[in-house]
Amino acid sequence: MTLASEPTDHTGYWMRMVSNAVSQEFARKVSSEDVTVAEWTFMRALYDLEPTPPSALAERMGMTKGAISKLAERLVVKGLVERTESQEDKRAHSLSLTTEGRAKIPILASLADENDAGFFGVLTNDEHEALDRILKALAERRGLKTTPVD
């Protein structure tokens, strides 16, 4: 017997290898639009939810409120997101995409489509379908829910 199992014996090893590669390739693509993957994830969530308080984004993205606060600030500085003060609750505010931010959504979305199609295009249809099915089953059975950022 050996003292230590091989890392390559683990599904998690291959999972991370592939996942990192997809993300890195996507990061490279979105950087052409001067946006990071986290920023895209944020904007895409906002597109579905706007106007929404930062706390909802934190929940959805599985990030701390501190991280969301800084991420939002970066996007405000870039002119892609704007804050609106709440009248009922003076502590709170809501976030929305600016016109410029909203205009970027379809562009970034098609980069995301392209990236996924390109990366997983080396699989046969059967393989691709099986992979999707198994990943979704895993997420379901393990009760995963937050939108992955990195």
Next chain:
Amino acid sequence: MTLASEPTDHTGYWMRMVSNAVSQEFARKVSSEDVTVAEWTFMRALYDLEPTPPSALAERMGMTKGAISKLAERLVVKGLVERTESQEDKRAHSLSLTTEGRAKIPILASLADENDAGFFGVLTNDEHEALDRILKALAERRGLKTTPVD
């Protein structure tokens, strides 16, 4: 038609969600041994290669030499890794596990085994085998090679 595809339409989305969950769970487990995932990956690579120059680890782990330099330093401080000056080349040195570091390998390896088995244990054998097969095919066909850290 919609302006933007759903993130959940992408295989990469589910991939990241699952991969992040495995990593986070593993990070929690290894922290009980006062080690980070990057540190474990480093030590496990060293276990196979020692004594080896930092540059080889950087290559294997897909990290910059700067990152490796700092990671090695942290492990030296923890007493898990040691440096040996090279005689032929005064710029170079090689890294090895200390006795203490080597003693941790089987412990951490079994945490890794446990983590993988536990996480993917919700899959049927057929699903698990299919997942492994497809991930390896993907890595192969896309020419991926570095040991994933995070």
Next chain:
DNA sequence: GTAATTAAGTTTCCTAGTCAACAATGATTT
């Protein structure tokens, strides 16, 4: 109706990477 508690966001400090500049040494050219 005031005090204590809870909630929303921000800020500070910390960790862990990248990238690029660097010092020191070694290799190559001429």
Next chain:
DNA sequence: AAATCATTGTTGACTAGGAAACTTAATTAC
């Protein structure tokens, strides 16, 4: 043998996120 060029590893400036302290405002308890 000197000058140039390449390589090894470290350092410093910067980025991005987490944890927890903090500020301000709202809610609850009494």
